[in-house]
Amino acid sequence: MAAPLPEVVVFDVVGTLFDLAPVESALAAQGAPPDTLEAWFERLLHSAAALTLAGEFAPFAEIARSTLATTSARVGVEVDADAVLASFRELPLQPGAREAVGTLAAAGIEVAALTNSGADQARSLLERSGVLGSFAEVLSVEAVRRYKPDPSPYRHALERLGVCAERSAFVAAHAWDVVGAANVGMTAIWVSAHERIWPLPRRAGVEVADLRAAAERVLAGPPGA
């Protein structure tokens, strides 16, 4: 007997559904060296996780602004933060994103988003790309004030979606997010296009090349089934 397919597939948003290329261009236009985005974004993510570990919370946009000041001082360039942060409103969908969402919807599987950024920002990106209507929920860590990969945001999403972890899948382009989803029992899928090499000592979840392959992987049934 075939194992049942997931009822819901939850996608991470920034870097997974959406491409950060416009942020990279905005930084380059300000004279920042090529790897500034990488250094800044890792500092931003670490700062968010660190605040959660220390029992504090600040909105993602505020951490983005304060970490950008430090990263640009470190790489020795003066950056117009407003111009760089504005570029976050213009992220395009990643290759295969539209098709993946369409494939899942056609198979009767609910699609949702769970982001470390603001819910309004994520919703506006999805709307701008014309796919917001396909999403049952757009959820943010703001609701629980603890950043992924803390268990709280994933559990909050499962509760809001009315699904148990075992009947859900989570798709992300970041290994740490995959580990967090697997930790609460979701079927976790790592899209390798961004990180290329799994960055953590121990593997978690399954690996696919892009979002189209992630949707196909979901429809193929649970791993080991």
Added chain:
Amino acid sequence: MAAPLPEVVVFDVVGTLFDLAPVESALAAQGAPPDTLEAWFERLLHSAAALTLAGEFAPFAEIARSTLATTSARVGVEVDADAVLASFRELPLQPGAREAVGTLAAAGIEVAALTNSGADQARSLLERSGVLGSFAEVLSVEAVRRYKPDPSPYRHALERLGVCAERSAFVAAHAWDVVGAANVGMTAIWVSAHERIWPLPRRAGVEVADLRAAAERVLAGPPGA
């Protein structure tokens, strides 16, 4: 009546007592672009914090190796990981480190180290620089298997040192570490030489320019006293 001085000052190790310049040189010798260290180290720190949030643990050296593979793939260079990781054994003391430790010892204040890396690695760096004898304890997150700024490592250090948070100070060159120490009630001192601009939305602790100034700040008594 003057408030009492701290009984113990705990220092972070990698990046605070020791300078990462040899790691930067090792990366440059492998053809890595100038900001690779920044991108890698932020990814390494984020991965460590993320594992803690997801309830997992892996040794710092293992996360260093796995994140280096991802970061070097992202910046498009092939890096000999053994050569880069070996450079961590040759870190020199930061300017003012020796003097800071001497000043505190002369004032009868105990000095300790608390590191996210391995205890053996930290101890060997201190020994190589001839200051190990000044340290009452060299403590690592390995003992609690949760990375700073989770409260556990700081509390473990206080317990091992037999001091309450209120009679201790913590010195770090990383804002997230300062926030973690302040969160458990330690007097927290941020050495700004590395990050230059405080990277988090809300300030915590007091700011000094270097380690010598950190020791002087400790001897000046608790903030607000």
